[in-house]
Amino acid sequence: MFDPLTLIYLVIPLVGGILLGFLLRNRNLPRLDKASLVVVVILIFSLGFGIGSNNELLSSLPQVGIQGLVIAALAVLFSIVFVKAGQKIVTKA
Amino acid sequence: MIKYILAALILGGVAGYLNNNLLTVVPNSMIAEQLFTVALIAILFVFGFSFAQDRNAMEKIRKTGFRIVAFPLLVALGSLVGGLFAGLLLQISVGGAMAVSSGFGWYTLSGPMMGQLLGPKWGTLGFTANFFRELLTITTIPLMVKLYRYAPVASGGGTTMDTTLGVIVRYCGKDVLIIAFSNGLILSIIAPFATVAFASLA
Numbered sequence: 001m002f003d004p005l006t007l008i009y010l011v012i013p014l015v016g017g018i019l020l021g022f023l024l025r026n027r028n029l030p031r032l033d034k035a036s037l038v039v040v041v042i043l044i045f046s047l048g049f050g051i052g053s054n055n056e057l058l059s060s061l062p063q064v065g066i067q068g069l070v071i072a073a074l075a076v077l078f079s080i081v082f083v084k085a086g087q088k089i090v091t092k093a
Numbered sequence: 094m095i096k097y098i099l100a101a102l103i104l105g106g107v108a109g110y111l112n113n114n115l116l117t118v119v120p121n122s123m124i125a126e127q128l129f130t131v132a133l134i135a136i137l138f139v140f141g142f143s144f145a146q147d148r149n150a151m152e153k154i155r156k157t158g159f160r161i162v163a164f165p166l167l168v169a170l171g172s173l174v175g176g177l178f179a180g181l182l183l184q185i186s187v188g189g190a191m192a193v194s195s196g197f198g199w200y201t202l203s204g205p206m207m208g209q210l211l212g213p214k215w216g217t218l219g220f221t222a223n224f225f226r227e228l229l230t231i232t233t234i235p236l237m238v239k240l241y242r243y244a245p246v247a248s249g250g251g252t253t254m255d256t257t258l259g260v261i262v263r264y265c266g267k268d269v270l271i272i273a274f275s276n277g278l279i280l281s282i283i284a285p286f287a288t289v290a291f292a293s294l295a
Contacts, residue, residue: 020141035139
């Protein structure tokens with residue numbers, strides 16, 4: 001379990017952004033898409049930095065890669081199976 | 094966009110490695126923790142803001158109606174079941190694996206969020222697993238579409254509103270556009286909340 005305090009600074013900006021965007025949706029504001037690419041690049045740089053500066057994590061990278069592949073493959077497989085099953089139920093009904 | 098992100102990840106990794114093992118210019122925690130946290134807070138705000146501000150997106154969902162909402166919900170359910178089995182198979186925390194699969198392919202969100210919630214190892218896994226999901230989708234679209242027409246949309250998860258939308262429409266046909274877009278949008282809205290919810294079970 002993570003520190004519950006973490007939640008506060010993850011959920012507050014997300015919900016705050018949604019509320020503010022909703023309130024201001026009728027104004028002609030500049031889209032934030034360009035700014036968001038800059039922030040994403042900074043964010044991923046600092047994520048990479050955290051990985052690179054952690055020798056223990058670097059040595060477990062091959063194992064994490066395999067785990068990532070297994071999670072991705074199973075998530076894809078079951079997503080397709082569920083959608084296909086759902087469609088069958090709908091078309092039969 | 095993907096080339097900027099991969100370049101940022103690799104440059105960050107090299108910079109972090111050099112800073113840690115050769116010459117320490119700044120304390121590791123300053124970039125890996127403080128800058129990281131500030132950027133994550135900023136990006137969550139920007140994502141939330143852009144979603145709510147985009148009236149066309151909301152309108153598209155409303156027009157397509159309830160039937161199309163069922164599609165992303167089934168994809169979400171399938172992803173979570175996939176994460177559950179992956180967790181059991183790999184003998185890692187099942188809640189953690191499900192939180193990772195809750196990224197629905199959105200690696201720029203899942204990586205940093207998982208890192209913030211459960212630590213750098215989970216952050217790396219969140220990035221890798223969701224990156225592979227996008228990669229798997231793009232590389233196997235021609236094959237998937239032969240087996241089942243909507244398989245690429247289910248496979249792409251949250252990425253079908255932007256990064257994989259173009260390829261999906263090319264292979265699945267123009268009439269898949271609306272379902273692919275709304276699928277990606279709804280999953281992207283669910284992703285951060287589902288990630289937090291399942292990480293709390295880890």
